[in-house]
Amino acid sequence: MDDSNVPSFELGDALATRCGNTLTGVFLPGSRIALSAYRHVTHSSRDAPTETAGQDPVLVYLAQESTLFDEPVLRSVLAESNATFATLQQLGLRATRAEYVKLSRVYRSIVRACLEKLEQAKKSPEVQTDEARLRRFTDAIMVFYAAECLWHLFEILYIQNNQLVVPQLLDWARFHSSQAEDRATDLLLMAEEASESDNYWSILKSLIMLGVIDVTRAILSQNRKAGQPAFKAAELILKSMPVYQEGYALQKFHSQWEYWHVDTERKIQTGLFATEPELEQILRLVTGNNEQWDAAIKESKDCYEYLPGYLLFTKPTCKPFELRIAASNWLNRWHLLRPEKEQTSINRMIAQLMDHDIRLFIYEAQKLNDTHWFSTHLIDLIHHCGQLKSYFDQNNIDLPALRHSMIYEYGSYLMTSHNLWQLGFDYLDCCKQEGQAAIELLLPRITLRSERQATKLINLARQRGLKGVEQEICKVLSKRSYDAERYGNALEWAIRSKDLLLVTAVADFILKHYSRTGNMLCPDTIANVGGRMFISPRLVFLSKYYEFYEFYRTRDFMSASELLVNLLQSRITPDYFWPSLLIDAMPLLESKDQTILAKETVAILHHVETELVPIIERDVSKYGKHHTETVFKDYRVENVDEILNLMRLACARNLARALITENTMPVA
Structure with a gap:
């Protein structure tokens, strides 16, 4: 369907209509509505109050999806x-x-x-x-x-x-008219006393019209008058009623059924049941007497309730193509006798099925x-x-x-x-392709209630090759973990998302937190990053700095010194972390044991002058005397200028010692 053919509707009230800004809506897939202003508004339109601003209450429409x-x-x-x-x-x-x-x-x-x-x-x-x-x-x-x-x-x-189809239709009618059989069960339990019940005969009529012959016979056999000729004759009629069995010759069955039908009508006409008028009415229903069936139809609740029973007594071998005509005649008859009853939706659909109008049935369904x-x-x-x-x-x-x-x-x-x-x-x-595209669009929109659910979604996306969806879910989980101050999880999900900006942002936060507090967040996660560090240069720096941190903590100063110099020369150190990195170098420069050689000392001093000093000068011009409070923050120092002087002094001392040590010949 083209956008121009999508039907739209208006959401308007007196206030909105008077202001010329009635909302229009369009239904979208997924139980959604797209709303737009009736009046054309652009980014350059002036947002000015109207003359009636504040004079009328504003109505807020709340739409909420509701399903069974x-x-x-x-x-x-x-x-x-x-x-x-x-x-x-x-x-x-x-x-x-x-x-x-x-x-x-x-x-x-x-x-x-x-x-x-x-x-x-x-x-x-x-x-x-x-x-x-x-x-x-x-x-x-x-x-x-x-x-x-x-x-x-x-x-x-x-x-x-x-x-x-008649036997199957009888089962269908019985299941959907179970109240009659429930009442019949009560009568069976009452035994002989059932005949004294006020609704005794009405229940029996309902059973006959539903085609429930066996239960009707059982109830009649318990009647106190069951030994009388009329009841015995009725029992014989119901018992001898021919029932078609699959594989039986149709012509032979029709002959038997016609004989039984004529014989039953003859017995009724002879007055055999005149002493029991209620029993006679039941037998007239069995013979398909129109007068009795019309009276029953007037008392029925549903138009198709007794159709299968009527077919059983009038056309027991009805075929599917004959059902169309029989159902149509029955429906016309029912409406003629019950003009006050309106046809319900389910009755319309039943009629469509029997009339073989599948197209209309699907539409109604x-x-x-x-x-x-x-x-x-x-x-x-x-x-x-x-x-x-x-x-x-x-x-x-x-x-x-x-x-x-x-x-x-x-x-x-x-x-x-x-x-x-x-x-x-x-x-x-x-x-196929359309469904795959729908999954790709809808999967990231599922509300993530737990990481277990998210993992399940990621696996489903991975099975279908939806890498973009997988990464989107990981990004959402990373941001959610970050907001919950679960920084290890945030970093892990960010790495799995393979989003450069997100990984850099999380790594930046961890580095800044360390420079301000001296506390390294989520060390276990950082230690297990491994080869995934190459997603982001900032993550590479964080991983390598953590290695330096571990060497320093375990007092492996030679390895720490070597890694520190490599970090200085890597040119991936963020500007805000230069003071922290250089402060880390000071204990190594001032240590009693020589850990940094002359060449590395010169390299450190070179980075101080070419990296740190230009950054300080740039920030001084931008922030003035408060530049150290805006960019450079380390828990070990309050003034970057002071660190700069101390670094130069430490480098000079270590360089002097290194030159002496390296140029002194060992004693033979």
């Missing part, structure tokens, strides 16, 4: 579905239909388990007393109930792809408030199983491109969430 997955109990859905998604990618496009059906059921089992957890958590006192959380849990239950219901129906019609979890995983499954390839080709829909787009958006959403970013990698990895 803020609740920990819901994150298990994302984690488990992520594992199933990865398994599906490994199977590829050549798996068997049974394997795809199995994975589809795994997705549904994840949602069902989540619904159970949500129902339990919703009853807890913590949720019941928190209105916001209670509302979130209620919304989540509605969303995932719809997702499971729709996925189950899609699996029956398009993944299993059985020629006869993306409106579910589940951050595209349902639509993304379902589209991926559709792409892999290949059952609807001809449909998408006929409708000029590029299924691979649609799948790629949805996985990319879903993966990007996960990557921008501080709790879910680890799950986003598997999705973006499926998007």
Whole structure:
């Protein structure tokens, strides 16, 4: 989508509109909004108060992202579905239909388990007393109930792809109308006393309309009148009802079913059940009597609740292509009898599935408030199983491109969430170059909560060859450690970032701290820098100076003297550290044992005059008499001029001794 085609919206109030400065916004990927001023403002625009300044209250808009997955109990859905998604990618496009059906059921089992957890958590006192959380849990239950219901129906019609769908549709309806079976269980437990219950017959009617024949027979067999002819005849009718089994000849089944149907209607018309009008109504439902079914429809809560049961008693061998017409007729009938009921979103989507309108179904699925979890995983499954390839080709829909787009958006959403970013990698990895670019952009934006998390991010970046991301994370950790006064960590992360300026800055701080306090920070880290010192000249100086520091501390004065002279000649000494370096040379020059020879002494004196003196003169002209307070600070001296004189004197003394020592012939 071009920038010119991105829809925008306005955020305005009376004050902003009157001042001609209404904000306009544009939605960006990653749950972000880009805001800009309606009035064109540049760097040269004059920022002057308006005539109405201070007369009206200023409104501050606070926008906060809110998703269902803020609740920990819901994150298990994302984690488990992520594992199933990865398994599906490994199977590829050549798996068997049974394997795809199995994975589809795994997705549904994840949602069902989540619904159970949500129902339990919703009853807890913590949720019941928190209105916001209670509302979130209620919304989540509605969303995932719809997702499971729709996925189950899609699996029956398009993944299993059985020629006869009524048995599967009955299972679907029973699961999503479980209240009737729960009440039926209560009746079974009541035994003979159940027939005295006020809702006894209404429950039996619900069971029949759901196609639950066996439970209905069990409840009727416990009735106190079960021994009467009417109840015995009803038991025989329900028991002898033909049920199609896979592999059975359709023509033979139709003959048996027609005979049973005609025989049942004949028994009803003869008045066999006239003494038990409620029982007769149940048997009329079994025969598909329109008058009885219309009365039942008027009492139903959902338009598709009893459709599978109606098909069981009127068209038990309904095929998928016949379901479209049957569902359309049923829906028209339901709306005619229940004109006051508006069609819900889930009912619309059920109708689209039964009508084979997959394109519109996918469009509606993306409106579910589940951050595209349902639509993304379902589209991926559709792409892999290949059952609807001809449909998408006929409708000029590029299924691979649609799948790629949805996985990319879903993966990007996960990557921008501080709790879910680890799950986003598997999705973006499926998007090849575009996904790799998204990872490279989003990975550095993840909030670093610990070094352990940062190490995990660095490893992920390294696996994908994202050196820039790795270095960016190291820079962030270095700065964070520096702010926390963990200077060893700061130096280590700076070195790993390979950022010259950052490494130099941390090394500068350590050197300046030493020159002012005499305390060497993070000696262990500096000692283990090794060959990595060559990232920055300042780090080289710090490492070598630390070696000198260690030689001096262990009283290895010869090695210390040699290294000190090398540092002086290396020309990498920072200006602010010259006084400290020269002060370190003074004890060696004044020591009783000759450690610095004449040549090295001359070199030291040369550096004093050519390096230190020009710096002092430059700073005097810049800072005046306070130059020593601004640049040169060492805990061992208060006046640089004094050090300068002492250094010249020490060099002169050592040079005199060295010349005498070096030019004196040893006694034979």
